[in-house]
Amino acid sequence: MECRIKKNLEDCPCTYxxxxxxxxxxxxxxxxxxxxxLPACYFTTAEEKSYDRSIENFIKRRGKVAWKD
Ligand code: SF4
Known part of the structure; x- marks a missing residue:
């Protein structure tokens, strides 16, 4: 499978x-x-800019556990 880095870069919301x-x-x-x-793409634009990518921050922002094991 070919790497899609160019397309990924077009879609990547990370500001780092x-x-x-x-x-x-x-x-x-x-x-x-x-x-x-979690990667930047799991967060809103405003959340992403904090660079707090912790799962705790994600859950806090969403108010619930986001996935099952
Ligand atoms: S989300 Fe993290 S690993 Fe991914 S590009 Fe941004 S800073 Fe780098």
Whole structure:
């Protein structure tokens, strides 16, 4: 499968422009997952700018647990 980095970059809402994982969604998800976080695309524009990607922040913003195990 061909990497879709160009398309991913067009759609990526992350404002942390210097991140080496930007557009590399598989690396982005893995990085945040290992830190018990979620990628920028799980947050609204305003939330994303806080750079608080914690699962706790996501749940707090949504008011409920977002997924099942
Ligand atoms: S969400 Fe995190 S890993 Fe992904 S591009 Fe933004 S800062 Fe980098």
């Amino acid at each position: 422009e210097s991140c080496e994982r930007k557009g590399r969604c598989c690396e982005c998800v893995a990085y945040h997952r290992q830190n018990q976080e």
